[in-house]
Amino acid sequence: MKRDHQRTDVENITDEMLVSRIVEVNDTYWFGILYDRYARIVYYKCLSFTKSVEEAQDLTHDIFVLLFAKLRTFKGQSRFSTWLYSFVYNFCVNHMQRNLNKYRQVFVPTEDFADETAEIEDEVILELKEDTLKKAMEEIDPADKMILLMKYQDDFSIKDISTTLQIGQSAAKMRLKRAKHRIMELYNKIN
Known part of the structure; x- marks a missing residue:
């Protein structure tokens, strides 16, 4: 052949x-x-x-x-790299969720960030202490971790996140907002 x-x-x-x-x-x-x-x-x-x-x-x-x-x-329908990132993120999130007990601990929300309607500015997230943030990222739900990594590690825009996750832009904004609140709750618990 x-x-x-x-x-x-x-x-x-x-x-x-x-x-x-x-x-x-x-x-x-x-x-x-x-x-x-x-x-x-x-x-x-x-x-x-x-x-x-x-x-x-x-x-x-x-x-x-x-x-x-x-x-x-x-x-x-999108660039191959965008499709691949979505494939990888979904694969990793599914893997992490299958092994959830190994990677996530139960936590009680702190008073400071229990109100998810309040906006957390990007600068607040970017100024967190790296070692404490790493510990919080290890405890956070894989789906929240995924969207935070897209935004802050990969510098995805809301449009990029919505395309990758195949959701609307308002849904992407809401998921990011919730993930930011959850990471702050974990961060404050560890700190």
Whole structure:
């Protein structure tokens, strides 16, 4: 069987073209190129959820195995990278929720941030002490962690978050607002 591995300038092939080739010929050569482009990014996303190098490596492997089978579901309605981030975030959140008892502790809300109607400014979140914030991020619900990472680690706009999560912009704003309140509750409990 002849393979479609002509000497193509791989750097000039867009992600979308690569996905199309992978889906057309089901060829691991092209998937390897896609893997090389995104493995590091996916690994660090997984690591931000688990904090365990071994578990992040396992999650990255599992994501790419599943991704090979799921590439046919990419419809090109957004950039491939946006679709992939959504895929990775959802995979990690599902993994974390399956192992919820291992990663989350029950907490009682503090009085300061119990009112979710009050707005918490981004500057307040950005000025939190890093070590305490890391502890709070380990305890927070995976779905809240996901949206906070999108906003503050990946610098996603509300539009990017809504596209990635496939929800409306007002729903994205509300989820972010709730997640900010929850991280402040945990932060104050730890601090």
